[in-house]
Amino acid sequence: MARNEEKAQSMLNRFITMKEEEKKKPKERRPFLASECRDLAEADKWRQQIMREIGRKVAEIQNEGLGEHRLRDLNDEINKLIREKTHWERRIVELGGPNYTRHSAKMTDLDGNIVDVPNPGGRGPGYRYFGAAKKLPGVRELFEKPPELRKRRTRYDIYKRIDASYYGYRDDEDGILEKLEGPAEEKMRAAAVADWMEMEEIKKEARRAVKSGEVAEVGLMSKILFEEEEDVVEEERKEREREEKEKEFVAHVPLPDEKEIEKMVLEKKKQELLSNDRGITKDSRSMIILDCN
Structure with missing residues (x-):
């Protein structure tokens, strides 16, 4: 019985599906x-x-x-x-x-x-x-992409990329270096001006003390470098250089003069001729020697 009910149920399902497809x-x-x-x-x-x-x-x-x-x-x-x-x-x-x-x-x-x-x-x-x-x-x-071959750069390619920036000529264009160097330059200039003013004051005090006959302080005198002393030192240095240049070479062995050198060369030539020309007769040798003389 159960099997027939299942078949009927199956037929009913197929009938319902068919009606729905028709709609x-x-x-x-x-x-x-x-x-x-x-x-x-x-x-x-x-x-x-x-x-x-x-x-x-x-x-x-x-x-x-x-x-x-x-x-x-x-x-x-x-x-x-x-x-x-x-x-x-x-x-x-x-x-x-x-x-x-x-x-x-x-x-x-x-x-x-x-x-x-x-x-x-x-x-x-x-x-x-x-x-x-x-x-x-x-x-x-x-x-797949083919592997990229790294091309070796030639000397032309290397120098082609070198410009003014490579040598540092454009370092001032960005303004960074100017901001850093500005305060440092002002400090160095102020220090240089202060040192110059101090030396001028010291020189004035020293000249005033010399004119009045007073004794200047040791601390002030140690800082002064007079122009006269500088000139003296420079002249002494030049004099020493001049004396060193003027020093002549002194030979401790007597040197031959030109005539003695010519005579020695002539004697050497005679000896070479006599040693090389053994087959030459005595008369011819005497003639060669006379010609050399």
């Missing part, structure tokens, strides 16, 4: 061409339908265990839907709707970096890879 409107089919649509609301509806299909297929393509062929087919289907979505978005703009292409998603590599979509044909969006399709053989190489 529904026939399922509309998306137009093959976007240009056939004349209503903006319908165009937006078909675009939303394509977006849902793309979302389902993108979620499915994340599974790496589907196999290479299934992954490639899914990736082709997604790219086909993306091209169709682009047509509908263009049609929506023609019907006066919003422009959805401004905020389209960018293509990323395995690390999440945005990359340019390859588009050799120059028509519409390029071919994209999604999910596990990025790891397929032959596809991974498209996303």
